[in-house]
Amino acid sequence: MATKVVMEALSPTMEEGRLVKWLKNEGDQIKNGETLAEVETDKAIMELVARGEGVLRKRLLNENDAAPVGQLIAVIAPPDENIDALVSSAGSAAAAPAAPAAPAAPAAASAGATQEKVASGAPPAPPPARPAAPPAPSAAPSGNGGGRMRSSPLARRMASENGLDLQGVQGSGPGGRIIKRDIEAAVASGSAKQQPTAGRFVPAGEDYRDAPLTQIRKTIARRLSESIGPIPTFYLTAEFDMERVAEMRAAMAAMGDEFKVSFNDIVLKAVATALAQHPEVNAHWLGDKIRYFNRVHLGMAVAIEDGLITPVIFDADQKRMSEISRESRELAKRARERKLKPEEYTGSTFSVSNLGMFGIDQFTAIINPPEVGILAVGALEEKPVVVDGALAHRKRMRVTMSCDHRVVDGALGARFLQTLRRLIENPLMLVY
């Protein structure tokens, strides 16, 4: 039986693809999953793989030509099967691309449906699963028989509303049941909330929590949108002292090449750490609700030849500086080569844009919706400043945060920048 090869939707927004290069010739034996061609989407160059086995009998699209998603571009079939009907139907379809012939899948359908013979297609994969957590900690409350954690329904609701992880809460009810007063105590002390940032251990639980819009949030959203367009943005600028960051970076570089990190790596690490402490900023505006993420997926804007793309460092707050450094370098390189996979540039919860290398002192970045904030990082500059009453020259850097006022109010954005300043001006906090 023949397998139709169609132009697949290889990015979430792709409507047509340009065939860059065929990697198989007519007559080649094809295995399921083998790469047939390179296709340029609206965002990157992607691999188009075979969804069936047989001989590549016919290529129906020339290199450098484009085809709409869903259009038949090749046929894989056994050597003796008659594919004339298929091929001729493709011809008419190509002539009238608006009406795809054959019982092919509808255009714009996810790739999984486009090659009929295959049960498991490959739609754009979701963001990678969070790193596997180590087995449950031995610190589970001893009174909890059978390892099951007991909690009252109210306690669970309150924990979810406060972004609290029940694992970090000691239950005081019968059998170790976690009850209201335990949650109140945990919220008051703030102890359980900080747990997720303390190392690589990622507790099981929701990746985010949805908060229904309160009346005041609805009113703020409506009024401010009326004033300033669909995203009522405001900007907060702060100038950070970079002396200590510079010292740290120099000291690390002195230890050898493998310890070299860029200023931008340190900023990314600091932003990720600050976001983990301010989940109110690490959010998406979804129109009827606000989604607060419990994981920090940091988008980093990368300039490419004909535009800009924002690859994502997933779980950035959980990663060491060296990992962030390596990953950001690798993502930027592949972005410029247009080799990013869709799952590598979707799913960010907050973004950073750095034009410091172009000598820009400060600028305002445009929020990447549905995110609610983006940090614009300016150049590091040596400046005269007053320190302890005397004029001194110090390395300084300006950042500007664009905030979606529907979610982030001024004081909230300011507190986030306060935390960021504390981290950047005291970079040892980043290894705390």
Add this chain to the structure above:
Amino acid sequence: MSVITYRDALNQALREEMHRDDRVFIMGEEVAVYQGAYKVSKGLLQEFGEMRVVDTPITELGFAGVGVGAAMVGLRPIIEFMTWNFALLAIDQVVNSAAKMLYMSGGQYNMPMVFRGPNGAALQLSAQHSQAWESWLAHIPGLKVVAPGTPYDAKGLLKSAIRDDNPVIVLEGEMLYNTKGEVPENEEVIVPLGKAELKREGEHASIITHGKMVLAALQAADQLGKQGINVDVVDLRTIRPMDVDAITTSVRKTNRAVVLEEGWEICGVGAQVVDYIQRDCFDDLDAPVVRVHQADVPMPYAKNLERAAKPDAAKAIAAVKKVMYLE
């Protein structure tokens, strides 16, 4: 505002409604010449005459049935049972005639009548005469059931019951008749059917109750208040139709509930209250709901055993502490 007894409050309600509507009459054992076994109908025979205040033989099924017939032809009878324990003999007229008539006649016959009398235990009346019947009666579609706990509610609910076009069960209490409370003198007192009342306001737990147990709940609330524990006391007042909003509003606020009733546990009114709570307030609960009720035995005659079997303020206090994880 004057302070009167529960007994007098009922008497005022009867008198006022009999003046208001000459179709209203009262019938039962000893209601006329003897002025009522508990003197609830005191003075009515003299005021309204023997056509409207009617003594009956000891024939509960018979006079309940006469009441049903009278209601069918347009009168508004009030049937007094000397106690609800005796009403068991009339239960066929209550359940099969009064409760069903509107339905089975295809809407042709309203049933504007009241069945009333003392319910539940008094003191040392033993197993057959100490029973709380509200869960039996509230089980029946077609009946409305009220259980006033204060003179004000007794007057207001009885008046609403008399004016209602459906059969309404009014559950009074022998131990309540002498209790006193404020009832305004010069204004009409009407308590709508189906409306609970928050008798005490607190934030730590909710006691949901009705009838005689309202007094126990208020005592418990007073004593708990001295220990810094403030409870809501939700008096259901009407058991059917039940004011679910009042229950869930309170439980959503306090996150902890105690359901207090005079009757037995199994299939009791409290079981229904707990069902509403688990259905509507699941995510609001910080502790399992605790019920307080009569021990699952026929009421003992011996004073000490009777006390042990009955729900009271001390048991309600223990239950509140349990839902607050204080013991």
